[in-house]
Amino acid sequence: MSKQYLTWGSADNAHPIDIFSLAVTDKHILSASGASSLKVHSTTDTDFPLVQSIDDAHKVGCHHIVTDTKGQRAASAGFEGDIKIWSCQEGNWSADSVITANLTAADAWAIALSQDGQYLAGATQDGHIKVWDLNAEGTQIRDHETKGSFGTCIDLSSDGRFIASGHENGAVYIFSTETGRMPFSLSGLVKPVRAVSFSPGGKLLAAAGDSKVIVLYDTSSGEQVANLSGHSAWIMSLAWSHTGEYLLSGSFDGKVKVWSIDTKLCVATHSETEKALWSVKWLPKTGKTEGFATAGANRSLSFYREATGG
Amino acid sequence: MDPHSPSLSRDTPVREYIDTTLTALLHQLSLPPADSHPAISLKRRPSPASCTINPSNRALEEIPGVQVQRIYSWPGRTAYEAWRFTVVIRVLSIIEQAMRTGRAISKRDIYYIDPEYFRSQTVVDGVIDDLAYTIGVDRTALHVVRPVSFSNFDSQETLIPQIEDVDKIDISGVRWVLVVEKEAVFQRLARSSYHLNAGKGYPDLCTRRFLSRLSDTAAPNLPFYALVDGDPDGVAIMSTYKYGSAAHAHNNSRMSIPRLQWLGLRVTDAIAAVDSVEDGVLLSLTARDRKKIVAMLRNSPVLASNGPELGWRAELQRMLMLNIKAEIEILYEQEKGLEGWIDQEMSRQTH
Numbered sequence: 025m026s027k028q029y030l031t032w033g034s035a036d037n038a039h040p041i042d043i044f045s046l047a048v049t050d051k052h053i054l055s056a057s058g059a060s061s062l063k064v065h066s067t068t069d070t071d072f073p074l075v076q077s078i079d080d081a082h083k084v085g086c087h088h089i090v091t092d093t094k095g096q097r098a099a100s101a102g103f104e105g106d107i108k109i110w111s112c113q114e115g116n117w118s119a120d121s122v123i124t125a126n127l128t129a130a131d132a133w134a135i136a137l138s139q140d141g142q143y144l145a146g147a148t149q150d151g152h153i154k155v156w157d158l159n160a161e162g163t164q165i166r167d168h169e170t171k172g173s174f175g176t177c178i179d180l181s182s183d184g185r186f187i188a189s190g191h192e193n194g195a196v197y198i199f200s201t202e203t204g205r206m207p208f209s210l211s212g213l214v215k216p217v218r219a220v221s222f223s224p225g226g227k228l229l230a231a232a233g234d235s236k237v238i239v240l241y242d243t244s245s246g247e248q249v250a251n252l253s254g255h256s257a258w259i260m261s262l263a264w265s266h267t268g269e270y271l272l273s274g275s276f277d278g279k280v281k282v283w284s285i286d287t288k289l290c291v292a293t294h295s296e297t298e299k300a301l302w303s304v305k306w307l308p309k310t311g312k313t314e315g316f317a318t319a320g321a322n323r324s325l326s327f328y329r330e331a332t333g334g
Numbered sequence: 335m336d337p338h339s340p341s342l343s344r345d346t347p348v349r350e351y352i353d354t355t356l357t358a359l360l361h362q363l364s365l366p367p368a369d370s371h372p373a374i375s376l377k378r379r380p381s382p383a384s385c386t387i388n389p390s391n392r393a394l395e396e397i398p399g400v401q402v403q404r405i406y407s408w409p410g411r412t413a414y415e416a417w418r419f420t421v422v423i424r425v426l427s428i429i430e431q432a433m434r435t436g437r438a439i440s441k442r443d444i445y446y447i448d449p450e451y452f453r454s455q456t457v458v459d460g461v462i463d464d465l466a467y468t469i470g471v472d473r474t475a476l477h478v479v480r481p482v483s484f485s486n487f488d489s490q491e492t493l494i495p496q497i498e499d500v501d502k503i504d505i506s507g508v509r510w511v512l513v514v515e516k517e518a519v520f521q522r523l524a525r526s527s528y529h530l531n532a533g534k535g536y537p538d539l540c541t542r543r544f545l546s547r548l549s550d551t552a553a554p555n556l557p558f559y560a561l562v563d564g565d566p567d568g569v570a571i572m573s574t575y576k577y578g579s580a581a582h583a584h585n586n587s588r589m590s591i592p593r594l595q596w597l598g599l600r601v602t603d604a605i606a607a608v609d610s611v612e613d614g615v616l617l618s619l620t621a622r623d624r625k626k627i628v629a630m631l632r633n634s635p636v637l638a639s640n641g642p643e644l645g646w647r648a649e650l651q652r653m654l655m656l657n658i659k660a661e662i663e664i665l666y667e668q669e670k671g672l673e674g675w676i677d678q679e680m681s682r683q684t685h
Contacts, residue, residue: 041648044651044655058647058648060639083632103627103631174618216656258605276602300652
């Protein structure tokens with residue numbers, strides 16, 4: 025059963041250079057790029073207008089931006105190793121300088137924020153997985169050591185109980201946030217992992233990267249339950265739909281794919297460009313319509329929505 | 335064969351001299367201080383008064399038996415003598431390095447390596463000429479070049495001429511100029527009769543001046559391409575060719591190549607290249623590479639987000655994102671080969 029997605033609009037040349045990361049709240053889509061500004065576009069208006077530009081956020085550019093689900097807190101990581109925390113009041117984002125100052129030595133590359141915005145998890149270049157409590161002004165509460173391979177990507181389960189990290193050597197780890205233990209070191213990928221993502225209920229973990237295959241793991245057993253093949257380039261980004269029925273993936277050749285978790289088949293493929301997609305994200309549901317956004321080396325945000333058939 | 339080209343056989347006497355001299359010095363230095371007398375003796379070049387016309391070949395030659403030796407010793411009797419001694423050693427080691435890496439260097443370049451230390455160009459010139467005279471070779475055998483004829487531009491052994499000495503540059507018939515970062519890549523291309531110019535690694539002033547002058551005199555639509563590794567050094571080298579270096583800011587206006595365009599190697603090219611071969615592997619960035627990229631992004635006006643080379647900035651950031659770098663050699667394994675790739679890329683960038 026294939027699904028139809030239609031182009032829903034775009035924010036052309038939203039940044040002057042590659043957009044490396046997107047983060048979505050109920051009202052906003054935040055974007056980070058190789059330039060120094062972060063941009064905030066509205067998702068409540070289908071013209072997706074620019075509502076805020078946070079200038080000089082990261083002088084050397086920003087590679088990761090993440091938010092909580094309520095849209096009150098965001099975190100961004102810059103190429104200089106600088107991590108900044110942002111808070112949103114009445115629709116306006118501003119720096120949280122106290123927590124930001126406490127995170128100056130955080131040294132994380134990939135970052136993830138828990139849904140309630142309390143915990144920031146980060147994977148470092150030397151393979152450590154760290155957690156900071158942002159409600160305690162950014163105190164570091166965990167530091168897990170792995171085998172030292174570059175931590176390229178990280179995710180937190182929606183209940184906050186697990187952290188997954190993906191590494192340059194192909195390793196994927198799952199940690200329990202409560203015990204600090206690592207129940208699973210997952211096998212299956214030998215090439216660099218570029219994206220890991222927990223399903224909304226936390227039962228599955230999707231991981232993908234240079235092997236061009238998406239591997240689904242059962243998080244309770246650590247077993248590999250499916251391989252989704254179809255991309256012909258490195259996979260850079262993964263995102264689950266709100267219900268967990270669909271998985272979105274973006275690749276280095278500019279293709280975005282939607283996969284049915286039920287049938288394990290690709291149900292839609294789109295591309296605006298042959299340039300790399302660095303980030304793909306589902307948008308908040310407006311009514312019954314599901315949509316998603318993509319961004320990458322073509323410097324623009326592209327929006328798609330499901331064709332409702334009527 | 336160009337008489338000025340260095341070759342293995344021409345290197346031999348120089349190499350022998352350097353080895354013998356340095357071994358003797360090391361031996362001296364290994365002795366107890368009381369018995370240690372490190373010294374270098376150089377033949378003084380004859381003054382016109384000590385010369386005569388050799389009747390057999392009508393050449394100006396030294397009168398036999400009046401040769402003068404000058405001995406430089408360490409630590410010497412004065413600070414001046416000690417300094418002279420170290421200057422000779424320093425110049426010898428620069429020459430040794432030039433020979434080892436197969437590059438040519440000019441007297442001027444040697445002086446500019448450390449002007450404060452050498453004090454004047456004359457000091458450097460004197461030592462080089464004394465060394466050549468002592469070994470009994472001409473200066474080019476020391477890999478210290480003066481101009482060579484420019485006619486064999488496409489010969490793989492042609493040295494970069496010193497621009498002051500080139501009266502006229504004629505490059506009519508040349509369709510493009512390719513600046514290559516690496517000697518090995520250059521050699522591979524030269525064998526396939528490519529017309530190009532090889533700088534090797536970070537360019538010396540002579541090479542930059544030459545290319546800049548070439549660009550100034552070339553037809554406006556003649557493309558100049560840079561083929562450098564997809565790593566921070568590759569981008570920094572290309573930036574030095576195109577815009578100059580901070581160290582020689584006062585000279586950059588005479589040494590830049592504004593028309594220089596980046597042929598490759600970009601991260602995307604490298605990924606495509608490894609994808610096309612079985613088990614192709616890209617190198618990871620080292621900690622030094624990552625630090626260097628961040629420093630370049632932070633400090634270089636060329637790479638600033640409001641600067642002239644956003645594409646270069648993006649490429650450096652992509653390297654950081656993917657933690658990979660790419661060496662030109664990866665293109666050897668391509669189905670089309672290195673030349674095929676270059677042809678395709680040039681045509682893509684022109685259209």
